[in-house]
Amino acid sequence: MEKEASERRSSKKAKRDENFNYTIGEFAVQCYKCFKWRLIPTKDEYETIRHNFIEDPWYCNKNPNVTCDDPGDLECDETRIWMIDKPNIPKPPAGFDRNIVLRKDYSKSDSFYATPTGKKVRAPAEVEKFLEANPGYRDAGVSVSSFNFSVPKMMDNNQKAANVTPGSGKKK
Structure with missing residues (x-):
């Protein structure tokens, strides 16, 4: 009986989980000069930039055919959930993959x-x-x-983007 109830809870949880992706969907870096956000095409490239950011700050012109005069690729607004990673986190060793997962109640990430x-x-x-x-x-x-294992800082505008009360897991 207990096993059956556990399986039902697992099934409900799986259905709820398939409706939302709690992992990072896009990677972006902020230009050290103009502060515009630029999309980074791969996680590997993002991790390289993050690993070296203090010693080698990132500028728009590191993207081919892009300058600080061009419009930013993204705006830090309420249309998505923003998380800001710390600079100089080591790039994972070959074969290892660092993952950040947002908790369902939007309280923080792991x-x-x-x-x-x-x-x-x-x-x-x-x-x-x-x-x-x-x-x-x-x-x-x-x-x-x-x-x-440090986690990115969640930006204040996330509460409106997610349309939730932080820590409650309930939509407004």
Whole structure:
């Protein structure tokens, strides 16, 4: 009986989850000079820019055929949910994928890494256990310091974009 109720809850949860994508859909960077937002075509390119941002700030002219005189690609407005990542977060080691997932109640986001084996790690201690169980990655130079579990800052205009009361999970 308990298993059946659990399966029903899981089924309802799956239907609810398929209606909304809680992961990041687009990557953008703000020009260090003009402060306009520019779309970055791939997550890999975005992670490279973010990893080096303090030492190598990003400017519009790093995009081919784009200058600060051109209109921005995006405006930080209420049409989407905005999350601002910290600069200089290390680019994930080869084969690992850093993921940010927005909580359903829009209260905050969580980060995790998908390992090359498919396992998810959510904290430095889990990375350490993974490296102990898979020493080949440590031998290849992967260390706990290669990972950063900080999450992007959610912008204030998100509450209107999501049309929710933060932390409630309920639409207005």
